[in-house]
Amino acid sequence: MQFRTPIPISQSSHSIDYNSKIVSLGSCFVENMGEKFNYFKFENIINPFGIIFNPVSIEKIIYKTINAVLFTEEDIFFYNERWHCFDVHSDLSNSNKEDLLASLSAILESTKQQLQEASHVIITYGTSWVYRNIESDAIVANCHKVPQKQFKKELLSVDESKESIANTIKLIHSVNPSCNIIFTISPIRHIKDGFVENQWSKANLISAVHSVLNKEHYKLHTEYFPSYEIMIDELRDYRFYGEDMLHPNQVAIDYIWKRFKETTISEAALATIDEVESIQKSLSHKPFNPNSESHLKFESKLRDKITKLEKQYSFMKF
Structure with missing residues (x-):
């Protein structure tokens, strides 16, 4: 008997291996996946500008990055004893x-180089709900706990999100035409917006992403990975959520990563993943007797494994 409904996911046309350079951008779920890339020692950059949830703000920061639009004093403000930037x-x-x-200028410069060199950019959208600063009439990426009366809450329409997503693809491909962009919708529930409102928000994002990716001229180097759908359909049980009942727990994150690995990581990389995992587990091992002969042999073998991998992949550091 089958007790769940596995989602069929097509094999990626541009699989990730240990020669790939990955830039991960977006909501906090992209950090969950990014931590997996880090653990398995892929060459990966996670959210250089921090967590950003909505398509407009992601487009805006990529525009600044690609076009080297430096941040100025007009872009920052002082509040609660710290200087902040709404972007x-x-x-x-x-x-x-x-x-x-x-710091912002340095991140702009390094991120542009990373986008130019990336083989894959993974973008995870979290919500269609945005906050517009009333004074500047600009959508912000983060409110920095500034009083809510200074903002107007809006829901991005499907068309507004489509425009931002299309612009984001064009911007990245303007400096890196062969870069493969993987889009996904965060499975994290934004219940503070309301239960119905959260579903409305996710629906707008899903509609917008698929409307853009189904256009013929975007199909070659764009893909969709169904993180949200896996959580809703395959893992439809509260035992897969954290204590807040909103965020996927570690079991769910591990399962979504497993589905991602099966469909998006190349077969050639799987042996290296296993080797890296073996080393990581060995490094976390706590010996009963650190000075014993058996443990010293264990450490020697471990050092040999690490040296071999670090020679093969110069970017790997344990």
Whole structure:
């Protein structure tokens, strides 16, 4: 008997291997997947500008990056003893204005190079709900706990999201025409917006992404991975959620990664993944007797394994 409904996922036309260079952008779920890439020692950059949830804000930061539009004093503001920028996450906020601007400029420069060199960009959208700053009339990526009266909450329409997604693809391909872009919708439920409103938001994102990806001139280097659908259909049980009942727990994250690995990671990379995992588990091993002969032999073999992999892949560091 079959007790779940597995989602059929097509094999990727541009699979990821250990020669791939990956840039992951978007909601906090992209960080869950990015941590998997890091654990298995792929060459991966995760959210250089911090977590960003909506298509418009992701497009805006990629536009600044690709076109080298530097941040200026007009782009930042002082609140609660720190300098912030509405276009990036509060993790980048700084108590020093000059340090914030210098940091943002450095990230712009490094991210442009990473996008130019990337074989794959993974973009995860979290929500269609956005906040528009009333004073500037601009959609923000992060409100930085500024009073809500300074913003107007809006739902991006399917057409507005479609335009942003299409622009994002064009921007990336303007500097890297062969880059494969994988889109996915975050399975994290944004219940603060409301139960019906969360579904409305996800529906708009799903409609927008597929409307763009189904256009003939975008099909060659774009793909969709059904993270949201796996969570809703294959893992339709609260035992796959964290304590907040909103975020996927580690079992769910591991399962979604398994489906991703089966369909998007090349077969040639699987042996290396297993080798890396073996090393990672060995590194976390706590010996009963660190000075014993058996443990010293264990450490010697482990060092040999690490040396072999680091020679084969110069970017790997354990």
